[in-house]
Every structure is written in structure tokens, then in C-alpha cells.
Amino acid sequence: MINLKKLSKLNKNFYTRDVNIVAKNLLGKIFVHHIGLKKLSGIIVEVEAYDGSIDKAAHTFIGKTKRNEIMFEQGGFFYVYFTYGTHFCCNIVTGKKDEGTAVLIRGIEPLEGIEIMFNNRFGLNKFLKNKKFDLTNGPGKICQAFEINKSHCGIDLTGNEIYLLENKKIKEKEIVTTTRIGIKKSIDLPWRYYLKDNPHVSKK
DNA sequence: CCACGGATTGGCT
DNA sequence: GCCAATCCGTGGA
Numbered sequence: 001m002i003n004l005k006k007l008s009k010l011n012k013n014f015y016t017r018d019v020n021i022v023a024k025n026l027l028g029k030i031f032v033h034h035i036g037l038k039k040l041s042g043i044i045v046e047v048e049a050y051d052g053s054i055d056k057a058a059h060t061f062i063g064k065t066k067r068n069e070i071m072f073e074q075g076g077f078f079y080v081y082f083t084y085g086t087h088f089c090c091n092i093v094t095g096k097k098d099e100g101t102a103v104l105i106r107g108i109e110p111l112e113g114i115e116i117m118f119n120n121r122f123g124l125n126k127f128l129k130n131k132k133f134d135l136t137n138g139p140g141k142i143c144q145a146f147e148i149n150k151s152h153c154g155i156d157l158t159g160n161e162i163y164l165l166e167n168k169k170i171k172e173k174e175i176v177t178t179t180r181i182g183i184k185k186s187i188d189l190p191w192r193y194y195l196k197d198n199p200h201v202s203k204k
Numbered sequence: 205c206c207a208c209g210g211a212t213t214g215g216c217t
Numbered sequence: 218g219c220c221a222a223t224c225c226g227t228g229g230a
Contacts, residue, residue, distance in 0.1 A: 048211070057211065059226095067226055085223025087212050104211055140212050182211055 002111065004030060004041065007165040011158060015075030015094055019101035022075065022094040023049040024193050026103055027175060030111065030165035033146050039112055040146050042136060043167065046107025046194035046201045048180045050091070052100035056185035060100030070154050071102050078162055080143070080153040087140030090148050092157065092164075106181070106192075108136040109200040110145070117145035138202040170195065 007030060015022060032041045052060025052071070059068045059081065070079050071093055079091040079102050091102040110117055117135050121144055136142045143149065148162075155162050173196075180192045181203060194201045
């Protein structure tokens with residue numbers, strides 16, 4: 001088991017770099033959400049980069065709007081959006097101010113608060129124990145398990161409610177690079193990254 | 205004001 | 218593999 005107390009929080013210098021650099025480096029980091037006395041955490045195992053300057057699939061491609069304005073801030077903020085009438089998806093804003101770049105979190109390996117996440121996803125049904133790999137393998141599922149919604153959009157990730165922790169360095173050969181999922185524009189950009197053989201990745 | 209589609213998920217054929 | 222659920226951001230009239 002990882003001793004989270006020894007890990008340092010990721011700072012502004014981490015987040016304000018190029019979106020694809022940050023995306024790759026987010027793999028293996030610990031995502032933490034404090035809710036009162038509850039604590040939920042897990043290892044990031046799958047991400048996608050979005051860059052409004054050249055990427056038609058990015059929410060910022062159309063310019064600044066009320067919905068996407070947090071993506072135009074400097075790196076280190078949290079961007080949450082609602083889609084398909086049913087799901088939230090969470091992103092890490094990256095780069096310098098006005099770049100309009102962010103990383104979508106698509107897969108997490110749960111560490112702390114697994115019982116709470118299970119309850120958030122499936123209720124208290126004990127007959128669903130075989131669902132242990134279906135808790136956080138997808139962006140909508142992550143938000144449901146981690147209790148993330150629109151109210152968390154704009155949070156500063158250097159604060160104490162939602163933040164990320166440093167962890168052991170991931171080797172280049174453990175990272176799979178491929179195209180992004182579920183989009184209809186700019187579908188050929190190889191901006192999806194995930195940890196090889198990890199069962200909490202949404203799709204191979 | 206109205207129409208449209210989406211960085212998804214889960215259930216059914 | 219196919220498709221409904223379900224709502225809001227966005228853009229055009």
C-alpha cells in the first residue's frame with residue numbers, strides 16, 4: 001500500500017506546461033477529493049489531452065464562452081462539464097493563461113474510500129462485488145464515484161479540497177499512446193495516454 | 205425563442 | 218452491436 005502522507009502535492013509549475021506533457025505526466029499521480037471527513041483517492045491510469053488552438057474536439061476551439069472560461073485560465077484549475085444529459089466529466093486545466101488547454105481524466109485505480117465509491121456507483125447492493133473494476137473506468141463513472149459535479153468547476157488544485165499528489169515515476173514503456181475516444185472531430189490526434197495492462201483503463 | 209448535438213453509460217437484441 | 222436517457226450550452230432566427 002502506498003503511504004500517501006509522504007507524497008507532495010503537485011504545484012503550479014507542474015500544471016502550467018504543455019498539455020500533452022502534463023497529460024503523460026499525470027499518469028500514476030494520485031487524485032484526491034476531501035468531502036468533509038470523507039476522503040476519496042486513486043491513481044490516474046488514463047487521460048486525454050485537449051488543445052483548443054488546433055483541436056476541433058476541444059471545448060475551447062470556438063473561443064471563450066461562459067461554460068469553458070476556466071479552461072482559459074493558467075494551469076492548475078479544475079474544469080467540470082455536463083454532457084449527454086446525464087454525466088459529468090472532469091478535467092485538469094494546463095498551460096499558460098489564455099491557451100485553452102486541459103486534460104480529461106478517463107481512468108482511475110481506486111485507493112481510499114472504495115466502499116463509498118461503490119455505494120455512489122451501485123448503492124449498497126452486496127451482490128455486485130464483482131464490479132470492482134467497473135467503479136472508475138470512464139470519465140462519467142469517475143465523477144459519480146468521486147462525488148464530482150458542476151459545483152466543483154473552477155476549484156484551484158493547489159488547495160485542500162481537490163488536489164493531486166506526486167507518486168513514483170512511470171517508465172515510458174509502461175505508457176500506451178493512442179487516439180481519443182467518443183469524439184467526432186480531430187479523431188486522428190494521438191493524444192490519449194494510458195497505463196499498459198491496467199484493469200481500470202476504460203477501453204484498450 | 206427554438207433546434208441541435210454531445211470528451212457517456214447501461215441495458216437490450 | 219445498437220440505442221435511449223436526459224439536459225444544457227451554443228448558435229441562429
